[in-house]
Amino acid sequence: MLQKTFFKQQDRVQLSIAFIGALLGLTFLITSIHYLIKVNEFGRGNEILGPNTLIIQKKIVASNAFNLSKTDFNQREIETLRANECIAAVEPIISNNFDVSLQTNSPVVPYFRTDVFLQTVNPTFIDIPAQKWTWKKGDAYVPLIMPRDFLVMLNTFMSAKNIPTVSDEIAQSIPFEFTLKNGDDKVKMNVRIIGFTNEISSLLVPESFMKWANQQFGKSDEQKINQLMLAGKENQFGLVETLLKEKHLESKNAQVLVGRLKSMVGTFIWIILCVSILAVFLSGLVLIQYLQLLINKNNYEIKTLIRLGYHPKKLVNTFVSYFFKVFGGIAVMSIVLFNSVKFVLDAAFNKGGVYIDSSFTYLSYLAIVIAYVIFTLASLISAKKHIYNAEKG
Amino acid sequence: MTITFTNVLPTPLAATNHSEASIWENNVVFDAQKKGLLNASSGKGKSTFTGIVCGIRSDFSGTVYFDQQAITTLNTDDWTTIRREKIAVVFQDLQLFPDLTVQENLLIKNKLTDFKTETEIKQLVQTLGIEQKWTTPSGLLSMGQQQRVAIIRALCQPFSWLVMDEPFSHLDEENKRLCLDCIVAASNEQQAGFILTSLDDDKRFQYDYELKL
Numbered sequence: 050m051l052q053k054t055f056f057k058q059q060d061r062v063q064l065s066i067a068f069i070g071a072l073l074g075l076t077f078l079i080t081s082i083h084y085l086i087k088v089n090e091f092g093r094g095n096e097i098l099g100p101n102t103l104i105i106q107k108k109i110v111a112s113n114a115f116n117l118s119k120t121d122f123n124q125r126e127i128e129t130l131r132a133n134e135c136i137a138a139v140e141p142i143i144s145n146n147f148d149v150s151l152q153t154n155s156p157v158v159p160y161f162r163t164d165v166f167l168q169t170v171n172p173t174f175i176d177i178p179a180q181k182w183t184w185k186k187g188d189a190y191v192p193l194i195m196p197r198d199f200l201v202m203l204n205t206f207m208s209a210k211n212i213p214t215v216s217d218e219i220a221q222s223i224p225f226e227f228t229l230k231n232g233d234d235k236v237k238m239n240v241r242i243i244g245f246t247n248e249i250s251s252l253l254v255p256e257s258f259m260k261w262a263n264q265q266f267g268k269s270d271e272q273k274i275n276q277l278m279l280a281g282k283e284n285q286f287g288l289v290e291t292l293l294k295e296k297h298l299e300s301k302n303a304q305v306l307v308g309r310l311k312s313m314v315g316t317f318i319w320i321i322l323c324v325s326i327l328a329v330f331l332s333g334l335v336l337i338q339y340l341q342l343l344i345n346k347n348n349y350e351i352k353t354l355i356r357l358g359y360h361p362k363k364l365v366n367t368f369v370s371y372f373f374k375v376f377g378g379i380a381v382m383s384i385v386l387f388n389s390v391k392f393v394l395d396a397a398f399n400k401g402g403v404y405i406d407s408s409f410t411y412l413s414y415l416a417i418v419i420a421y422v423i424f425t426l427a428s429l430i431s432a433k434k435h436i437y438n439a440e441k442g
Numbered sequence: 443m444t445i446t447f448t449n450v451l452p453t454p455l456a457a458t459n460h461s462e463a464s465i466w467e468n469n470v471v472f473d474a475q476k477k478g479l480l481n482a483s484s485g486k487g488k489s490t491f492t493g494i495v496c497g498i499r500s501d502f503s504g505t506v507y508f509d510q511q512a513i514t515t516l517n518t519d520d521w522t523t524i525r526r527e528k529i530a531v532v533f534q535d536l537q538l539f540p541d542l543t544v545q546e547n548l549l550i551k552n553k554l555t556d557f558k559t560e561t562e563i564k565q566l567v568q569t570l571g572i573e574q575k576w577t578t579p580s581g582l583l584s585m586g587q588q589q590r591v592a593i594i595r596a597l598c599q600p601f602s603w604l605v606m607d608e609p610f611s612h613l614d615e616e617n618k619r620l621c622l623d624c625i626v627a628a629s630n631e632q633q634a635g636f637i638l639t640s641l642d643d644d645k646r647f648q649y650d651y652e653l654k655l
Contacts (some may be wrong), residue, residue, distance in 0.1 A: 050550050054539055353537045356498060358526035358554050358599070361518060440518065 051354075051367045055347050063342075067335035068379060074328030075383035075420055079413040080390050081322040086410045088314050089283060101281040102174050103300040104142065104249060105293060121273040130296070135281055135288035140171035141274040143259050144251075147231050147266035151240065151252070154226040159210055161203065168251040169259040170278045181243055184258040190239040191227060194253035195220070197245045217245055231266040283315065329420055337427050340372055344435040351439045361440050365432045372428040380421050387413070443508055443528055443602040445472040445495065450504035452490045463654040465491070467504070470653065472637065474602065477629065477647070480639040482655035488639035489534050491655070492607040495637075496531045497521045526554050530601035532609040536592040540581025544572065544591050547580050552598040566594045570620055585612035593621050597628045604629060604636040611641075622646055 107120045122141065131139045145167040152162035172182055177194075184191055204214040215223065225240040246253070254262075263272070279300075281289035293300065344351065351364055395407045447470040451460075460466045465480075466487065472478065482488055493499035494506060497513065506513045508524070516524070525531075538547050548563050558566075567573050570590040575583055580591055589612050596604060604625065610618040626647065629636050638644065643652075 050542070050546055050553070053546070054542065054550070057541065350539060353539065354550075355522075356496065356525065356531070356533070356537060357551050357595075358522055360522040437518075 051364070052371070054350050054354075055343065055367060056371060059343060059346070063335070063339050064375070067332050067339055068375065070332030071329060071336060071376075071379045071424075072382055072386065074325055074330075074332050075379060075417065076386040076390065077321060077325035078329055078420070079383065079387045079416050080394075081318050081325055082416050083387070083391065083410045083413040084394070084405075085315060085318045085322060086412060087405050088318060090406060101137070101283065101289075103279045103281070103289070104276055105279050105298045105300045106276045108297045108299045121275050122277060123274075127274075127277065130277070130279070130292075133288075133292055135285040135292065137280040137282045138171075138173065138278075139280075140174065140278050142276040142278055143169045143256070143263075144272070144275070145259065146263050146268055146272045147229060149230075149262075150228045152226050152228065154224045154239065158223050159207070159212055161206060166251045167254050167259065167262075168249065168276075169254055169256045170249075172256065174278045174280060175253075177244060182255055184255040186261060190241040191254055191258050192243045193225070193240050194244045194246055194249075195242050196250050196252070197247050198250065199252070200245060220245075229262055229266045231268065234266060236266075287313075333420075333424050333427065336372070336375070336424065337431050340368065340428050340431055341435060344368065344432060344439070348439055351436055355440050361436050365429070365436050368432040368436070369425070369429050372432075373425055376421055376424045376428075380417050383417065384414075444474050445603065446470070446507040447472075448505045448507070450494070450502050450506055452487055452494070452499070453501040453503070455487050455490065456503075458486075461654060465653050465655060472603075472635065474635055475633055476635045476650040477626070478635070478637050479644055479649040479652045480637055480655065481641075481643060481652055482639070483641060486655035488655060489607050491639065492531060492533065492605050495603075495605050496525065496529055527600050528602045530596040530599050530604045532589075532592050532596045532604075532606040534607040534611075536588050538580040538588055538591060538595075541579055543577045543579055544575050544583070545577060547591055548595050548598055551595045555599050557599050558597075563594065563598060566597065566624060569624060570594065571617065586614070586617065589613055590617065590621060593625065597624065601632060602634050604634060606636065606638045608639055608641065619646060 107122070109120065127139055127141065130136060149165055149167055150162055151165045153160055172179065175182060175194075182192060200215075200217070200220055203220070207214050221242045221244075223242070225242070227238045227240050229236050229238065279289070292298075354364060355361060391407075395405060398405045447465055447468070449467055449469065450465070451467045455466060462468075464486075480488060480491060490499060490502075494502055494513075497516065500514070508516075508528075539550070542550065544567065548567075549560070552558055552560075552563060564573065564576070567576060570593070572583075572587050572590050575587060575591075580588055583591065589609060593606070593609055596606070606625070610621060613621065625636060628634075638649075
């Protein structure tokens, strides 16, 4: 009966407009949060390098050939790069300062030996579990990350010898061996491939191994830093790119391209997200205003019911529960709408060859819960204030 | 429950001269279970009196007590209980819901305490001659019919006091008598008192006391 008293005569046009506004705003909000997360996650897990990570080096120009300009980095240059706002981290890539060769070490695999070039990067840049990417003296083998091009070369060699080629998984089970030497000093060590990379063209070993080997077998001349590992901040890849140009630095084109695309799409989604938040805020404001209007319109009914013995709390609950249902309806419908939009967008991405992970993101659902809580709290506070004021009046 | 007025003077009536017999600026005790008539001409504060007793108005000096408790110390919870169980009111402007039917206007009050059954309420409606209006929105009723609905509504709750602000102003003699009979019967049944404000000396009933404003 209270519902009939308060809500029968209401003008539903404003409510419908606010409802549609909030529904669209909330749908855009969760859709943009979802795809912002997906864009940032794009490519993660496919490569061993973390997201937004580049290997940079100085541009090679003609003067380098005559030793007129340096290709290595000094500490001051590294610190200058680190100080930039758009840079999350910069660390030198350490190379081997000793002679090392890699060879197969199994009677079932044909003998293959080659001199190699080893590098190591700070483990924070590598997307591999820490327990797999570690080495200490006495360990059974040295873990190794191999450039995929190296495996292609290995397969070409095997093919030439009429031996079946090997996949990533089989390659990881083949025993290899390093031969480290400095003059007459020589030692052999077992090696196991734990992963592959398209981004780095040298063999990667753990930092601890590189330190030990450089100490044991390193040559006396000073080691130079020719490459750096650089991580840009999320959605600031445009700034990173500009910085690289200014400093005459270069990176692999593919790495920059993916970073640039992610940055552009991320920024675009951020804009949609901000507009969505604004839309949700404004439509929420209209809904709350509608609630206040409804309370003011029912001022006589509210006062009378209180005079008859209805507790203001009961009247507040009647209004708030009505708006709980309105907000609940908006939240549920926005989830349905979001899932429909997601289905269409994911299908469109797939059709275009962009394979975005189609799983759900908890944050987008959390956004609905947060919006729902804020809406209901605001309506509760507003209803309380106006109804208790009516009681006093 | 005894209602005591100690030097009460409503702010809007502060500039008016009140007689020695007036309840304003005097000490007046409304004893429980007594039936009184508050007789005054227009503008002397009959509706203000009703508003003060049922906690709608607080613009007065002096103190009003329910038993020993000053009503200024009562909070929202206390007033809700008093309005549900202690003081029933017939307002001068009736305070009905024009869009709700007679049935709904009565049940919305009765629902608070489930004091009467729907059959008992219908019987009262029949007694006061508006049974054919049971499903009619109260906004479509005549003032006299609305007054009868408001009186029945006030009886749909337990009470120690029934305060009525000119409840018969639009009723003919026969309906006034019928209403008064119902009011007296309900008050006696609940061992309650009532205060009826009126523009004139009401000779239809032997009141325990008559007060002036």
